Amino acid sequence: MEHHEFNIEGGDFTRAGYASSQVKKMLKQMGVDVAIIKRTVVAAYEAEVNVVAHAYSGAMYVDINREEVKIELRDQGPGIEDIEQAMQEGYSTASSAVREMGFGAGMGLSNMKKNADELHIESELGKGTRVVIRMQLNATTGD
Amino acid sequence: MMTVADIVKALNLKVFSGAGGLDREVSGGYVSDLLSDVMGKADAGQVWITLQTHKNVMAIASLKDLAAVILVSGYKPAENTAEQSEEENIPILGTDKSAFEVTGELYTLIK
Numbered sequence: 393m394e395h396h397e398f399n400i401e402g403g404d405f406t407r408a409g410y411a412s413s414q415v416k417k418m419l420k421q422m423g424v425d426v427a428i429i430k431r432t433v434v435a436a437y438e439a440e441v442n443v444v445a446h447a448y449s450g451a452m453y454v455d456i457n458r459e460e461v462k463i464e465l466r467d468q469g470p471g472i473e474d475i476e477q478a479m480q481e482g483y484s485t486a487s488s489a490v491r492e493m494g495f496g497a498g499m500g501l502s503n504m505k506k507n508a509d510e511l512h513i514e515s516e517l518g519k520g521t522r523v524v525i526r527m528q529l530n531a532t533t534g535d
Numbered sequence: 536m537m538t539v540a541d542i543v544k545a546l547n548l549k550v551f552s553g554a555g556g557l558d559r560e561v562s563g564g565y566v567s568d569l570l571s572d573v574m575g576k577a578d579a580g581q582v583w584i585t586l587q588t589h590k591n592v593m594a595i596a597s598l599k600d601l602a603a604v605i606l607v608s609g610y611k612p613a614e615n616t617a618e619q620s621e622e623e624n625i626p627i628l629g630t631d632k633s634a635f636e637v638t639g640e641l642y643t644l645i646k
Contacts, residue, residue, distance in 0.1 A: 406615060409594030416598060433598050434574050441570075494587045499571035506575070 393457045394418075400440060402448040402469065405493065411452040412436040415463065418456060422531040431507040435525045436463050438500040443467045445490050447520060458531040465523045472515040479505065536560045537645055539603045539626050542582065546640050548605065549629040551612050553620035559602040561645060566638050570595055577601060584638055588612050593619035593627075601625060605641075607634040 396418075398411035415436050419429045436452070443450040447469025455462045472478050478485075479501050486496025505511050510526040540557040543550060550557070562580030567573050568587055577583060579600035585592065588610050596604055597619070603626040606612060612620065612627045620627045630637050 406590050408591055409598060413594070413598060430579075430599075437574055437595075437598055438571065493589055493591065494568050494570040494585075495591075497569040497571050499569065499575060503571055503575040 393455055396454040396456075398452045398454075400443045400447075400450045400452060400465070400467070402444060402446075402450065402467070405444055408441050408444045409437055410440075411454075412440050415452075415454055415461070418454075419461070419529070419531075422456075422458065422529070424529050424531045428527060428529060432461065432463075432525075432527045434506075435504045435508040435511070435527070438503045439463070439465045439523050439525060441495060442500055442521075442523075443469070445486055445495055446470065450520070456529075458529060460529055461527050463525040463527075466520065467522075468520045471517040471519055471521055472513070473517060475513055475515060536562070539582070539628075542603070542641065542644065543626075543628060545644050546630065546637065551606070551620070551627040551629055552617035553603075553624055553626035555621070556603065556624035556626045559625070561602045563645065564638065564641050566634055574599065582641065584634055584641070586610050586634065588616060590615045590619060592616055593623060593625065596620075596625045597623045603628055605630060605637060607632065607637055 416433050447467035450467030453464040481502045482498040484496045484498035490496045508525045512524040515521040539559045564582045565577040566584040580602050582603045583601050584605045605628045609631045
């Protein structure tokens with residue numbers, strides 16, 4: 393089991409996607425099926441962007457072995473008031489500046505749900521949010 | 536299969552950056568300015584047509600293994616966007632035409 397950590401800075405869109413690209417590299421090196429890599433990348437990226445767009449700071453914790461990858465994001469931020477509402481496609485609390493960049497279309501969480509094998513979200517208002525994405529890998533190499 | 540270079544020539548596009556990736560093969564295209572839409576729906580080898588010019592465009596193009604990005608209506612890539620395009624060898628192309636026009640031309644070319 394390998395463990396990796398990536399810090400994510402709230403508001404720093406120039407680095408958004410870096411942690412997800414590292415996860416993609418790891419999966420490619422392990423020879424994971426392309427379709428599984430694609431789904432993992434979508435889920436990881438959306439989760440990463442959510443931290444950048446909504447939180448003050450956070451991190452992505454990646455635990456990976458040949459069977460499974462667990463991608464956990466924990467942030468310090470405003471939290472999500474109503475997770476069920478946030479999961480609805482089109483619902484977003486993103487700022488207008490963020491929306492002008494093409495983010496905040498209210499598609500992030502549904503992209504995560506569509507692509508993750510398992511998705512778990514818990515949040516405390518005024519404290520932050522924890523997201524866990526699990527993917528089955530069935531990798532050909534790696535440990 | 537067509538390459539990015541073939542499309543540049545046929546549609547008379549500017550090459551802003553990432554010329555090292557002009558030999559990438561093009562499987563199709565996707566048109567959207569919503570990043571999560573592209574993240575969810577675009578597929579590897581496609582050309583992404585958009586008016587977004589910031590660096591996250593390249594983060595998505597790279598994560599999705601897109602063939603190239605076409606900026607419409609005379610938009611130019613931000614400096615750090617062009618830099619990442621060079622690093623990733625994913626070309627950023629440009630046209631003064633609207634998304635509607637360039638999409639129509641590209642569709643006719645590769646359908």
